[in-house]
Amino acid sequence: MRRLNRSIEALVDSYGSHGLVNHAGGNNLPSRDSIEDILQGMDELVFPGFRENDGLDHDNLRLITGEKVHHIARELIREVEKSISFSVRQGSFSCGNGGCHAAAELIVDAFFDELPAIRGALALDMQAAFRGDPAAKSTEEVILSYPGFEAITVHRLAHFFWTREVPIIPRMMSELVHSRTGIDIHPGAAIGDYFFIDHGTGVVIGETSVIGKNVKLYQGVTLGALSVKKENAGVKRHPTIEDDVTIYSGATILGGETTIGRGSIIGGNVWITEPVPPETRIYTQPGDQVIQTRNGI
DSSP states (O other), rough: OOHHHHHHHHHHHHHHHOOOOOOOSTTTTOOHHHHHHHHHHHHHHHHHTTSSSSOOOOOOGHHHHHHHHHHHHHHHHHHHHHHHHHHHHTTSOOTTHHHHHHHHHHHHHHHHHHHHHHHHHHHHHHHHHHHOOTTTOOHHHHHHHHHHHHHHHHHHHHHHHHHOOOHHHHHHHHHHHHHHHHEEETTTTOOOOOOOSOTTTTTOOOOOOOOOSSOETTTOOOOOOSOOOOOTTTOOOEEEEOOOOOOOOTTTOOOOEEEEEOOOEEEETTTTTBBBOOOOOEEEETTEEEEEEEETT
């Protein structure tokens, strides 16, 4: 026990010397468990009846939805208030005259205003997955079992809070789904309609990536940065992928000035750090020779 007590004292001393303590009270940070519960509740609102053990009674759908919205809103306001209060202490956010609680209420109200439009975007993503994968037997299968669809669902929710400059929470949401799916989408990435990630494991989409409409990625694709210097945090570091592009497994596309032109096809395991013209096909042949052609030629 003496040795254990010494260990306790050393551990408590480290709290003072190294910090990294989330204190209870007014200065505490968002709770990971709470954000996970909130995310589950959002998922139930986006796909009612798919996440519960029993299907929903259509006659009571309005009542059930109202109860869930009020519950999630209360929890979310509390966590958003913690988050923006932290940002105020860091000097990067101002809550205005109404205080941080009022600012959190406004953000959460705006989120629920936007939720029907987010559902509309996800309906298009679901169609992209169903039509883009011959193995998909139904749209219900996509909703219930596809990791790529789960990842884009959480991304579209987290991206809203990112655009409202809510700190910490969007990253918590994206990392929760990253841990479940192996797909890492930064909440800052701008992703257009009709987006599909097939298989998905190992996909990385960086913070300043811009992805157009009707884009399809396979497993192991990286949309990354050429440089990871801290001083470049405020510049566009990640690629732009224009509409109607397909990128096959293992492709690595790097750099903020790298644009993959509309209608291009990027083959597996290629490495790209320069712009690619529209309607271009890039692939490798034995001996790691990179071939670039115009589509259809």
